[in-house]
Amino acid sequence: QPDPRPEEETVRCDIEDGVAWVYFNRPDKRNCMSPKLNRQMMRVIEDLEFRDDVQVLVLTGEGVAWSAGMDLLEYFRMNEEKGIGAIRQSQREAYGWWERLRWYEKPTVAMVNGWCFGGGYGPLFACDLAFCAQSAQFGLSEINWAILPGGGASKVAAELLSFRKAMYHAMMGENLTGEQAAEWGLVNECLPDDKLKARVQEVCDSLKKKDTNALRATKWAIRRVREMTYDNAEDYLVRAQEALNDFGGKQSRKEATRQFLDEKSYKPGLGAFDK
Ligand code: ACO
Numbered sequence: 001q002p003d004p005r006p007e008e009e010t011v012r013c014d015i016e017d018g019v020a021w022v023y024f025n026r027p028d029k030r031n032c033m034s035p036k037l038n039r040q041m042m043r044v045i046e047d048l049e050f051r052d053d054v055q056v057l058v059l060t061g062e063g064v065a066w067s068a069g070m071d072l073l074e075y076f077r078m079n080e081e082k083g084i085g086a087i088r089q090s091q092r093e094a095y096g097w098w099e100r101l102r103w104y105e106k107p108t109v110a111m112v113n114g115w116c117f118g119g120g121y122g123p124l125f126a127c128d129l130a131f132c133a134q135s136a137q138f139g140l141s142e143i144n145w146a147i148l149p150g151g152g153a154s155k156v157a158a159e160l161l162s163f164r165k166a167m168y169h170a171m172m173g174e175n176l177t178g179e180q181a182a183e184w185g186l187v188n189e190c191l192p193d194d195k196l197k198a199r200v201q202e203v204c205d206s207l208k209k210k211d212t213n214a215l216r217a218t219k220w221a222i223r224r225v226r227e228m229t230y231d232n233a234e235d236y237l238v239r240a241q242e243a244l245n246d247f248g249g250k251q252s253r254k255e256a257t258r259q260f261l262d263e264k265s266y267k268p269g270l271g272a273f274d275k
Contacts, residue, residue, distance in 0.1 A: 002034075002073065002074050002078065003026065003029060003034060003036070003074065005026070005036075007036040007037075007039060007040050008040060009025060010024075010025055010026055010034065010036050010037035010040045010041075011023065011024065011025050011037060011040045011041050011044045012025040012062060013044055013048070015048075015051075015053060015054060018053065018054065018055040018056065018204075018208050019054070019055070019056050019057075019058060019201070019204045019208075020048045020051075020054045020056070020057045020058065021058050021060065022041075022044060022045065022048070022057060022058065022059050022060070023060055023061060023062045024037065024041075024059075024060075024061040024062065024065070024066065024067050025037075025062045026062075027061070027062040027063025027064070027065065028063075029068070029071070030063075030064070030065035030067075030068035030115055031061045031062065031063070031065045031066065031067040031068060031115075032065075032067060032068040032069055032070060032071040032072070032075075033067060033069065033070050033071055033075060033094060033119055033120075034071040034073075034074035034075055035071075035074060035075060035079070035089075035090045035093055035094075036074070037071075038090070038093040038094045038096075038097060039093055041097045042093065042096055042097040042100065045057065045097060045100060045101060045104070046100070048106075049104065049105050049106065050105070054106065055106060055107075055204075055207070055208045055212065056106060056107050056108070056109065056204045056207050056208060057104065057106055057107070057108045057109070058108075058109045058110075058111050058200060058204065059101075059108065059109070059110050059111065059123060059127055060110075060111040060112075060113055061112075061113050061114060063114070064113075064114045064115065065113075065114040065115040065116075066110070066111075066112040066113055066114050066115060066116045066120060066124075066132075066136065067115070067116060067117070067119070067120035067123070068115050068117050068120070069117035069118030069119040069120050069141070070094070070118060070119035070151065072145075075090055075094070075119075091151070094119065094122070094151060095122070095151065095152070097123075098122040098123050098125075098126045098151075098152065099126075101123060101126035101127065102125070102126040102223065103220065103223075104126075105216055106212075106215075106216070107128050107129070107207045107215055107219060108126070108127040108128050108129070109127055109128065109129045109130070109131065109200055109203060109204065110123065110124050110127035110129070110130035110131070110132075110187070111130075111131055111132075111196060111197070111200045112124070112130060112131070112132035112133065112136045112138075112178075112181075112187060113132075113133050113136065113193075113196065114133065114135065114136055114137075115136070115137055116132075116136060116137070116138045116139075117138075117139050117140075117141050118139070118140060118141055118142050118149060118151075118153055119151045119153065121140070121149070121152065121153040121156040121157065122151050122152045122153065122156065124156065124186070124187075125152070125155075125156040125159065125160065128219050129188050129203065130186070130187035130188055131187060131188055131189050131190075131191060131196060131199055131200050131203070132178040132181055132182065132187045132189075132190050132191070132196070133178055133190070133191060133192075133193040133196045134177070134178045134179060134190055134191065134192050134193055135178065135193050136177075136178040136181065136190075137175040137176065137177060137178070138175060138176040138178075138180075138181045138186055139173065139174070139175040139176070140153055140157060140169055140170045140173065141173055141175075142170075142173075143170065143171060143172070143173040144173040149170050154166075154170060157169055157170055159226075160184075160185050160186055161184055161185060161186070165184055169184075178190040209271075209272045209275070210272050211249075211252045211256075211272075211273075211275055213244055213247040213248055213249055213252070214244060214249065214252065217240050217241070217243070217244045217247075217249075220240070221236070221237060221240055224236060224240075225237070252273075252275065255273065255275075256268065256273035259273050259274060260273070
């Protein structure tokens with residue numbers, strides 16, 4: 001039976017002190033992504049993107065899962081019954097919010113509290129940073145039910161893992177523990193379950209102290225240059241910095257330089273200037 005829960009309840013969001021904690025909120029369905037959840041997630045993240053009281057977005061899951069990937073009933077089976085139009089629409093809704101998140105205006109952090117499968121790799125890669133619990137498990141389980149890792153999942157594996165590891169991960173359908181996921185580079189760090197939130201909070205607090213415009217330019221730069229030649233990257237970065245100058249970058253830099261050189265109140269090598 002399809003999930004009777006209203007669309008608005010498939011995502012939960014708490015805003016606390018500049019951080020938006022966004023939850024996949026279908027814990028009894030291991031937070032798998034249904035068309036309803038995908039539509040609601042787009043609404044929620046769009047709403048948060050330009051709010052003054054949000055500086056960092058954290059994406060996490062309610063209950064024991066981060067996300068068990070795409071909903072095999074509502075995303076796959078029910079759409080296949082409806083036909084190609086419904087399939088394409090659902091793909092656009094899912095891929096749409098992941099893309100929006102990849103190029104989000106604000107820094108994003110995946111806090112992977114539990115299961116992370118298949119389609120979940122899309123939002124995982126879309127987040128700039130990722131931290132997981134020791135009890136989390138990561139899998140490209142597609143091969144276990146006779147499909148290929150679509151929806152970007154193959155691309156994410158190939159981007160984040162070495163060739164051999166990506167192949168093994170995709171072909172074998174075995175899960176990685178949280179610690180392995182950190183060793184393999186799927187996430188930045190793996191933490192004991194009871195330390196995960198505190199560590200993510202610490203990272204958010206640090207991000208909040210950085211210059212907002214410089215952070216946005218930086219995260220976009222790191223994503224863009226991955227696909228550029230060295231020369232094109234160099235040129236892009238010159239232009240991105242010049243664009244940043246028009247976003248208050250010149251004044252911020254002037255002030256930071258003043259605090260270091262004249263006031264001697266901070267050292268850029270040791271932390272952010274006082275904005
Ligand atoms: N799609 C649809 N329903 C799901 C999904 C999913 N991806 N994952 C979990 N559920 C549902 C289960 O059917 C079950 O529903 P029910 O209570 O109505 O019977 C409920 O969520 C709880 O799931 P359980 O399997 O009972 O939970 P358990 O904690 O034992 O196992 C696990 C968790 C390992 C995540 C298991 O649910 C699972 O293997 N899920 C599928 C993971 C997967 O392969 N996802 C697809 C990846 S490929 C892709 O995304 C394209």
